Amino acid sequence: MRKMIKAEIYHDEEYYCARCLDVDVFTQGKTLDQVVANLKEAIELHLSDDGERANTLPLNPSLFTFMDLGELNV
Template identity: 45%
Template sequence: MKRTIQARIYKGDTQYVAECTDLPVVTQGKTLDEVTANLREAIALHLEGEDFSDFDLALEPVILASYELGVLSHAET
């Protein structure tokens, strides 16, 4: 059983977007704090009333979100 739900957060055109890699959950928010709160809520709603073992998840999984910083440009010399 997995103890971690993985997600990716990145900056969209106008808002931050969070996508789970383990579950079909996507949400957005104007700030990192907002998208993080929305991600927690969306995952909770998706799993509400479900048997966690159907998703190969432990009873109290943690959410591990990685933040995409974007393209790294080379420093000019």
């Protein structure tokens, strides 16, 4: 069974920024794909450096994000 790590991803004036709600991780990227890849790498590095936290969360976490899609034309 995989555990979920919640993250907030938002776009500022130039970059996409990602902040984990469950672990102390923050990253950014020029594109949404880049920030998601950076977030996964940052989480893996954080968990591999913190032995106690690594025992409570899997090393291959699932990423779960909420995204503001802006105004939709429906």
